């Protein structure tokens with residue numbers, strides 16, 4: 001057995017596919033550990049041409065995960081960019097976007113909002129809604145994975161990016177469009193469901209070029225943030241940071257207290273009701 005190091009390029013529950021020195025190994029883990037993620041750099045023990053065992057993960061530059069009451073779901077490791085993919089059809093869930101931006105802020109990973117399917121006429125109304133996030137300073141690109149994905153390309157260079165978002169928004173279509181040998185990969189990416197619909201069941205990492213990598217991930221329905229502390233939430237809302245420390249009570253929950261700087265700013269129109277509502281609901285959820 002030979003020791004080596006490689007990167008997890010696919011996760012299948014208990015099994016992981018690791019790329020090391022140009023080889024691909026089907027890996028198990030020690031002690032049924034499953035807390036590895038696509039993108040992790042791992043130390044492996046090679047058993048034969050096809051199989052290896054993951055010994056441990058090396059220190060991560062970043063870790064994107066979500067957590068609800070019961071379980072932690074690691075989405076991707078070592079990414080430097082989150083591409084939140086949203087489209088006018090199927091009906092987008094803005095809550096998911098708000099939560100993903102918070103996870104990005106908390107994980108210190110730069111988010112980009114990718115508005116896909118701009119070939120659909122319903123896109124104009126969505127873009128109007130999303131101006132709020134542009135005003136908050138988030139990058140937004142508009143494209144059509146089916147017609148022209150070039151607006152995204154400069155943002156990918158030199159990054160390990162992960163595509164996240166609701167099911168059906170076009171993450172895998174975009175992945176296929178961006179990959180040099182697109183068609184060969186479709187089988188890897190998706191599993192055919194009923195009526196020919198394809199939905200991604202596992203995260204997978206692809207190389208766009210030597211320094212640019214892209215992780216496609218399964219569609220999200222929820223984005224649990226139980227791993228965050230209620231007191232830290234305001235730091236993750238860019239428009240609220242300037243009010244930190246200005247509330248009358250240092251442990252203000254920004255929900256019911258008098259002289260709350262955040263609620264006052266919302267009253268003055270400096271913070272939107274929508275974002276205040278998200279802060280208040282998350283504060284309650286995490287308390």
Ligand SMILES: Nc1nc2c(ncn2[C@@H]2O[C@H](COP(=O)(O)OP(=O)(O)OP(=O)(O)O)[C@@H](O)[C@H]2O)c(=O)[nH]1
Nearest residue numbers: 117144145146167168169170171172173199200219
């Ligand atoms: N009109 C239009 N349809 C698109 C575009 N991009 C993707 N679609 C369609 O949207 C549907 C869903 O695309 P997928 O790429 O499978 O979506 P996904 O985000 O990977 O979905 P999950 O894997 O379930 O998370 C497919 O029918 C695509 O053909 C686009 O730019 N324009």
Ligand SMILES: [Mg+2]
Nearest residue numbers: 171172199200
């Ligand atoms: Mg997909």
Ligand SMILES: [Zn+2]
Nearest residue numbers: 247252254260
């Ligand atoms: Zn307050």
